[in-house]
Amino acid sequence: MDYKFDYLRELESESIFIMREVASQFQNPVILFSGGKDSILLTYLAIKAFYPARVPFPLLHIDTGHNFQETLDYRDWLVENYGLSMKVGYVQEAIDKGLVKEEKGYNASRNFLQTFTLLDELEKGKYDAALGGGRRDEEKARAKERFFSHRDEFGQWDPKNQRPELWNLFNGKKNFGEHFRVFPISNWTELDVWLYFEMEGFPLPNLYFAHERPVFERDGMLLADCDYIIKKPTEQVFVETIRCRTIGDMTCTGVWKSNAVSLQEIIAEVATSRITERGGRTDDKRSETAMEDRKRQGYF
Amino acid sequence: MIADIDYSLDSELLRFSTAGSVDDGKSTLIGRLLYDSKSIFQDQYDAIEESSKKRGEQEVNLALLTDGLKAEREQGITIDVAYRYFSTPKRKFIIADTPGHIQYTRNMVTGSSTSNVSLILVDARNGVIEQTKRHSIISSLLQIPHLVVCINKMDLVNYDEAVYNQVKQDYLDFAATLHVKDITFIPISALKGDNIVTPSENMPWYTATTLMDYLENVKITNDRNFEDARFPVQYVIRPNTDEFHDFRGYAGRVAGGVLRVGDDVTVLPSGHTSKIAKINLYKDAIQEAYPPMSVAIELEDDVDISRGDMLVKTGLEPQSSQDLELMICWFDQSNALNQQTKYTIRHTTREARCVVKDITYKLNVNDLSQDTESKSIKMNDIACIKIKTTTPLVIDQYSRNRITGSVILIDEGTNNTVAAGMIV
Incomplete structure (x- = not known):
């Protein structure tokens, strides 16, 4: 008998192994839930890993106040359907208290501010492991990230001094006050995620599927029209059939012209695309090492 | 519109590791595999093109694709293991791309630990050098089941079959001392694309597999142990x-x-x-x-x-033991192995404590010679040691099972992973 194993099942099995390892090695883990497909995948894999028991850790959503409404609706549906526990941290609160200062101007984004709220919530919740949906194929700094990524007491990442990770032996030991970021889907690519969702038939937010929406163009990208972005006088709003390839804040999520209304069509589109999904993220374009710099400070 | 994309649900995952420094063509080779399998996206290409220009380089530097950290870009070297992904309709590939210098032996060990295939690059002009040997010895220690030796830069030796044969023979002479079951040789030019995806027209004397062909077809199912439950x-x-x-x-x-x-x-x-x-x-x-x-x-x-x-x-129980003999690679940069202290040992999902009873020998990874005198084991050193654990561990030999035959040692003061060990 030939014990061949399909690679998507192998990725699934690896991620489930990591999830269970987290539940065993940490006291108080939490899933970072952004509402994007990667954190949805993470949540779904957690549901699978512990079935028929409930997911033994809560989800944490950092609400920047600039979300797509569809993201919030989907989040609430997921929680309701699978008996999950959800905590929400609000960036608006930090702004109101004067703890962080809102960016001004055309390209203002709350992306940087959310790191503050995230670290604050992690500290308040006394979480010792935060699971994130980061994938190594996403960005060059992420290509070097470990499954178990150690953070010092300030939440900082030291990329030059990471713990070696061998075989399937994971070391989650830490000193008081330190914590871990854990990335169970490190080895998945964007295409793998879509192929897997198609195989599993799991529902996703409708933002990922083609729909009509008022948009405008900036720096060669389309952005969804909303109250959170100040438009330049030259930027005209028009209706276009689009979909999101990633979901972040409305202020920094580029949307794409597309007619893909099913997962099969999305897979066809992704498989032939010449631009990475983060190619539409204005937050990555600020400098060559924008992601590494944010990660060092504690961003996911 | 979705007609010709065939991602059938029986494609396998193949993990392979590469090692090398910037100038031996490793980055070019990885760049080419990514490029030819259409895994480099336009915006990634644009970004490295712009970076190359900023650095005053004439051509687009594909090494920038793999060197992600700021320090690596500044110094032009690979420090850490980077993972790269590409797929073909047949398989999904994970590349563990590791630095080849002696001071990064630990990274090479890390990247090799889960690999099915080790890709060894040899510069046809230089032949088998110290780095080739070191990489091969580590691949053999980690018992990577398949080894593919790519004799690169064939374009710079006029695609000469005699050069290829000489390098191959030298390698085989050296490899006779290793425990490698499956070795394949391929003459390539990563820069020109010879024998990477398509058979080279410049080397009609070579009619065997291209590199991509090899990666897509090398049989890996039996790399896993399906005998001992x-x-x-x-x-x-x-x-x-x-x-x-x-x-x-x-x-x-x-x-x-x-x-x-x-x-x-x-x-x-x-x-x-x-x-x-x-x-x-x-x-x-x-x-x-x-x-x-x-x-x-x-x-x-x-x-x-x-x-x-x-x-x-039941009936096929493995051995339980408190006395283990290990081949270890020492990882810790601040502290050498200390026989006076206890370490936490992790084996599968079990944790215990252990002391190092004896250092049998230190292995020279350049020539396989054994040093039985030295008792100082520092970062990047590979050694054979004997330990005693506080509770019995249910073990297999690493050569029998890479999962139940491997351990890590953790420093109880710093919580760092200080060594990786393979049960002898």
Whole structure:
């Protein structure tokens, strides 16, 4: 008998192994839930890993106040359907208290501010492991990230001094006050995620599927029209059939012209695309090492 | 519109590792594999093109694709293991791209630990050099099942068959001292694309496989152990709900062999016995489980089992021991191995403490010579040691099973992983 194993099942099995390892090695883990497909995948894999028991850790959503409404609706549906526990941290609160200062101007984004709220919530919740949906194929700094990524007491990442990770032996030991970021889907690519969702038939937010929406163009990208972005006088709003390839804040999520209304069509589109999904993220374009710099400070 | 994309659900995952420095063409080779399999996206290409220009380089520097960290870009070297992904309709590939210098031996060991294939690059002009040997020796120590030696830069030696044959013979002479079962040689030019994806027109004397062909077809199913049933219990699932009131699922990832419903199993180290009642994969009940499946197993009897225990097939029990002989690679940069202190040892899902009783020898990774005098084991050193653990571990030899035959040592002061060990 030939014990061949399909690679998507192998990725699934690896991620489930990591999830269970987290539940065993940490006291108080939490899933970072952004509402994007990667954190949805993470949540779904957690549901699978512990079935028929409930997911033994809560989800944490950092609400920047600039979300797509569809993201919030989907989040609430997921929680309701699978008996999950959800905590929400609000960036608006930090702004109101004067703890962080809102960016001004055309390209203002709350992306940087959310790191503050995230670290604050992690500290308040006394979480010792935060699971994130980061994938190594996403960005060059992420290509070097470990499954178990150690953070010092300030939440900082030291990329030059990471713990070696061998075989399937994971070391989650830490000193008081330190914590871990854990990335169970490190080895998945964007295409793998879509192929897997198609195989599993799991529902996703409708933002990922083609729909009509008022948009405008900036720096060669389309952005969804909303109250959170100040438009330049030259930027005209028009209706276009689009979909999101990633979901972040409305202020920094580029949307794409597309007619893909099913997962099969999305897979066809992704498989032939010449631009990475983060190619539409204005937050990555600020400098060559924008992601590494944010990660060092504690961003996911 | 979705016609010709064939991502069938029986494509496998192949992990391979590369090692080398910037100038031996490794980055060019990886760049080419990514490029030819259409895994480099336009915006990534644009970004490195712009970076290359900023740095005043004439051509687009493909090394920038793989060197992600700021320090690496500044210094033009690869420091850490970087993971790269590409797929073809046949397989998905994970490349563990590691630096080749001696001071990064530990990174090479890390990247090799889960590889099916080790890709060794040799510059046709220089032949077998120290770095080639070191990389091969580490691949052999880590028992990577397949080794592919790419003799690169054939374009710079006029695609001369005699040069290729000489390098191949030199390598074979050297490799006779290693424990490598499967070696394949391919003459290539990563820069010009010879024998990477398409057969080279410049080397009609070579008619065997191209590199991509090799990667897509090398048989890897048998790399896993399907003989000795091993199931380290990772986590116990107890829902405590009305619907699943008495449910007790032993969750874990099969580390070896095949476990079937109805099998008699023994729990180690306690020695309790039972039968497999059910094997669950989420909501599905399946009949058999084998590596690398993550499943939850229910037993017929209520026996005391917790994380760290191992389920094995009754009659095929592995050895339990407190005295282990290990080949280790030392990782810690601040502290050398200390025989006066205790380390935490992690083996499968079990944790214990240990002391190092003896350092048998230190291995020279450039020529395989053994130094029985030196008792100083520092970062990047590879050594054979004897340890004693506080509790018995249920072990296999690393050569028999890479999962149940491997351990890590953790410093109890800093919590750092200080060594990786393979059970001899």
